[in-house]
Amino acid sequence: MATQQINPPPRLLMGPGPIDADPRVLRAMSAALVGQYDPAMTAYMTETMGFYRTVFDTQNEQTFLVDGTSRAGIEAALVSLIEPGDRVLVPIFGRFGHLLREIAERCGAEVHVIEVEWGTVFTVEQIKQAITDVRPKLLAVVHGDTSTTLAQPLEELGNLCHRHGVLFYTDVTASLAGNEFHMDAWELDATTAGLQKCLAGPSGSAPISLSPRAVEVINRRKSIEAGIRSEGDTVSASRIRSNYFDLAMIMDYWGEKRLNHHTEATTMLYGSRECARLLVDEGMENAVERHRLHGAAMAAGLTGLGLTLFGDQNHRMNNVVGIEIPDGIDGDKARAAMLTDYGIEIGTSFGPLHGRIWRIGTMGYNARKDTVLTTLAVLEQVLRTGGVRVTGGGGVGAALELYADDAAASGSDAGIGADAGATEVERTATEAAAV
Numbered sequence: 001m002a003t004q005q006i007n008p009p010p011r012l013l014m015g016p017g018p019i020d021a022d023p024r025v026l027r028a029m030s031a032a033l034v035g036q037y038d039p040a041m042t043a044y045m046t047e048t049m050g051f052y053r054t055v056f057d058t059q060n061e062q063t064f065l066v067d068g069t070s071r072a073g074i075e076a077a078l079v080s081l082i083e084p085g086d087r088v089l090v091p092i093f094g095r096f097g098h099l100l101r102e103i104a105e106r107c108g109a110e111v112h113v114i115e116v117e118w119g120t121v122f123t124v125e126q127i128k129q130a131i132t133d134v135r136p137k138l139l140a141v142v143h144g145d146t147s148t149t150l151a152q153p154l155e156e157l158g159n160l161c162h163r164h165g166v167l168f169y170t171d172v173t174a175s176l177a178g179n180e181f182h183m184d185a186w187e188l189d190a191t192t193a194g195l196q197k198c199l200a201g202p203s204g205s206a207p208i209s210l211s212p213r214a215v216e217v218i219n220r221r222k223s224i225e226a227g228i229r230s231e232g233d234t235v236s237a238s239r240i241r242s243n244y245f246d247l248a249m250i251m252d253y254w255g256e257k258r259l260n261h262h263t264e265a266t267t268m269l270y271g272s273r274e275c276a277r278l279l280v281d282e283g284m285e286n287a288v289e290r291h292r293l294h295g296a297a298m299a300a301g302l303t304g305l306g307l308t309l310f311g312d313q314n315h316r317m318n319n320v321v322g323i324e325i326p327d328g329i330d331g332d333k334a335r336a337a338m339l340t341d342y343g344i345e346i347g348t349s350f351g352p353l354h355g356r357i358w359r360i361g362t363m364g365y366n367a368r369k370d371t372v373l374t375t376l377a378v379l380e381q382v383l384r385t386g387g388v389r390v391t392g393g394g395g396v397g398a399a400l401e402l403y404a405d406d407a408a409a410s411g412s413d414a415g416i417g418a419d420a421g422a423t424e425v426e427r428t429a430t431e432a433a434a435v
């Protein structure tokens with residue numbers, strides 16, 4: 001029997017990520033390959049660095065990609081910054097804080113953690129107290145943690161760190177481009193991300209940015225590998241304990257030296273570059289506003305269905321919302337029905353929240369009015385089938401009302417102009433049809 005090409009079912013991915021990639025990103029990823037030192041390729045690499053400076057809102061020269069999913073970026077940052085025995089402070093408010101602790105431990109750090117209940121975040125005072133108590137070399141904290149849907153405020157922490165001689169790292173995989181973030185103004189030393197949340201791409205590339213302070217710490221450990229080492233190249237006594245994630249060598253690959261390290265994943269670079277290019281074109285402020293609007297409409301719709309939102313709503317990310325699974329309904333069965341009967345995926349949850357909440361994302365390419373309204377309409381149907389009493393049309397109605405109020409407040413026509421992203425999306429549809 002002949003083998004068959006994969007033919008994935010059409011899905012609308014409204015979970016906490018991954019989401020449907022923007023068709024323009026997928027098109028960029030079908031472009032022909034070039035050699036790794038082809039002038040076209042090195043030009044794409046340099047452009048990508050520039051685009052990501054805008055996305056991270058930074059002037060950092062060292063802004064580039066680590067090949068691999070988001071945790072490749074996390075691991076590269078931590079293994080390159082942490083020497084065995086270094087003290088690291090990790091405030092944990094969800095699953096991904098535990099991941100930072102786990103990776104820092106594997107780097108040989110002496111890890112100190114503070115924890116709050118899932119669904120809440122830390123006060124600046126709590127983190128300040130821990131910094132004074134622990135005196136760490138590095139503070140590693142997640143910005144937005146999709147496991148709880150909350151975002152830890154970061155704007156005051158950088159200054160606090162630097163007054164105490166502490167390096168400051170954050171994972172913005174879930175939050176970047178959907179929530180306000182300013183790498184330089186907030187004094188971050190290292191920041192890593194991924195594509196499959198608000199950046200509208202597939203997972204597999206981890207954008208990273210390093211402050212001059214972080215670069216200095218990393219370059220002090222530089223050990224260029226044998227075989228490409230030149231005379232006079234130093235070999236550090238505290239060599240970075242991973243070759244693949246050795247940021248000192250990766251910076252030499254992306255920098256003017258173009259010193260060979262790995263072979264840059266060309267197709268992922270095309271995709272990652274397009275994710276950033278689209279955001280540069282849209283403008284970061286507009287992208288955040290788009291996520292705010294559609295996230296608010298989704299939250300209003302879910303409330304309109306009579307559901308209870310999870311966690312401290314003052315600190316909820318724009319792009320993902322948790323809802324308590326109503327009594328009497330089988331959460332997994334309902335999710336399965338959404339997927340098989342309607343082609344819509346929403347998210348389950350981990351750890352202490354497993355079986356308690358669903359998570360619904362409105363991010364990247366899927367932060368749109370039509371996806372919000374469709375998901376609410378379908379969820380209403382599935383809830384009713386599962387025996388939950390819901391207000392007929394309550395979800396879609398509440399979301400439409402929010403769009404109308406928002407349009408009235410911003411002075412645009414509620415009927416057509418409520419969705420700032422619509423024209424862009426329509427243009428995409430026309431473009432796609434023309435291909």
Ligand SMILES: *Cc1c(COP(=O)(O)O)cnc(C)c1O
Pocket residue numbers: 017069070071072096142144145146147171172173174194197203204
């Ligand atoms: C989704 C997410 C990740 C994902 O990591 P991958 O290696 O790309 O699976 C990492 N960190 C945070 C905070 C996330 O929300």
